[in-house]
Amino acid sequence: MQIKTLLNTVENFKSFVYKAVSFEVINGRKALVADIKPRVNAKPECSVCGKRASGYDTQPSRLYEYPPLWGFQVFFRYSPRRAACPVDGIHVERIPWSEGKEQMTTTYKVFLSRWAKRLSWKETAEIFKSSWDSVYRAVQFVVAYGLAHRDLENITEIGIDEIQVWSGHKYLTLVYQLDSHAKRLLWSGPERKAKTLLKFFMELGRERCLRIKFVCSDMWSPYLKVIAKKASQALNILDRFHIMKKFNEAIDQIRREEVKKLKDEGTDNVLEKSRWLLLKRPENLTEKQTVRLSQIVKINLSSIKAYLMREDFQRFWEYKYPAYADRFLENWITRTLKTNLEPMKKVAKMLRNHKQLILNWFKADGRLSSGTVEGFNLKAKLTMRKAYGYKSLECLQTALYHTLGNLPEPILTHRFCG
Structure with missing residues (x-):
């Protein structure tokens, strides 16, 4: 089978024909170059209005990179014409395999973007003899297409969280769709301020906001205020993961203070290397850790008291039922406030201040799992590591939409990468 026949099978362009296909040296490497010419009597298409117009002149030939064949880079070579449009004037014609002055074909950009989901952008660039910037442009193109063509209807369940993106308390607010029929990253915005989340609801639109039934969030006050204002009809459920995280932070603070106290007193430090024994769930401990924990809990230490209080909670x-849960919660808060463990008392006050939102978890019948949001956040952090070399927040957001957005891709005649 000739290469021309193969190209016509996977990428046939109306009004254009493949001519000679030859090996040439491009950028110091042997590559396949396919010459493309317009069909006889085929007029150029105006790149502004899309209508056919008379040709004005022809520009010098350009190379457009295509997915590789048998390890060889493939390029289309074409001399763009300028169309003399009676409405829009003289413009370079619209060509079906690329856009504007882009040197990569649309097919190649989709090809690179698919590989960039599996590998880091740097690895993708190295394997296909491209550059990091080219991979970024490819992903950026596919993401822009996906955001413009995605379906934003039937969004009834969302999760709101933030991730730290750089040192120095730089955050990115993330909004996920949690519906059973669609779990994806919906939106991202810099910082974790009220105006950040407000922008999401404004972009989503009033009608879509009114269809939201459940919102899963943490206890960050700016988020709660915006949710109450823009999605007041929705049931706001506090994220179970973040609630238990407050417990772990309190236990760890007590443990650290107690370790220091025992060290200063010269007492045998039974809490040494015990951090994860107290922070992990019992079912996640190894057999050795379980044995050691069973020994430590017999000792009258503040750290152990805090640990047992968490396990009780x-x-x-x-x-x-919400009524029984409410009774248990109030009882636990009252008992905790009578202790001398200040970090745990702080947790108890937090629970009382947000009691109604916490009890919403039962009203929702547990249908919103915080594990879904945390699963997305873990994937987001992995994406950040895979896209190392990103130079801006916009670049990071592009990577996150690409990996977690479940976005539609440009329609191609042939799928080079599954």
């Missing part, structure tokens, strides 16, 4: 999530 875990029963809260097992209740079926």
Whole structure:
């Protein structure tokens, strides 16, 4: 089979024909170059209005990179014509395999973007003898197309969270769709301020906001205020993961203070290397860790008291009815406030201040799982590592939409990468 026949099978362009296909040296490497010519009597298409117009002149030939064949880079070579449009004037013609002055074909950009989901952008560039910037442009193109063509209807469940993107408390607010029929990254915005989340709701539109039934979020006050204002009809459920995270932070603070105290007193430090024994769930401990924990809990230490208080609170999530859960929660808060463990008392006050939102978890019948949001966040952090070399927040957002957005791609006649 001739290469021309192969190209006509996978990429046939109306009004254009493949001419000679030959090996040439491009940028110091042997590559396949396919010459493309317009069909006889085929007029150029105006790049502004899309209508056919008389040809004005022909520009010097350009190379457009295409997906590789058998390890060889492939290029289309074409001399663009300028169309003399009676409405829009003289413009370079619209060509079906590329856009504007882009030197990569649309097919090649989609090809690179698919590989960039599997590999880091740097690895993708190295394997296909491209550059990091070219991979970024490819992903950027596919993401822009996807955002413009995605379906934003039937959004009823969302999760809101933030991730730290750079040192120095730089954050990115992330909004996920959590519906059973569509789980994806919906939106991202810099910082974690009220105006950040407000922008999401404004872009989503009033009608779509009114269709939201459930919102899963953490206890960040600016988020809660915006949710109450823009999605007041929705049930706001506080994220179970973030609630238990507050417990772990309190336990760790007590443990660190107690370790220092024991060290200063010269007492045998039984809490040494015990951090993860106290922070992990019992079912996640190894056999060796379980044995050691069973020994430590027999000792009258503040760290152990805090640990047992957390384990006692875990029963809260097992209740079926809000009224019984409320009674348990109030009882736990009252008992905790009578202790001398200040970090745990701080947790108890937090629970009381947000009690109604916490109890919403039962009203929603547990249908929103915080694990879904945390799963997305873990993937987001992995994406950040895979896209190392990103030079701006916009670049990072592009990478996140690409990986987590479940976006539609440009329609191609042939799929080079599944």
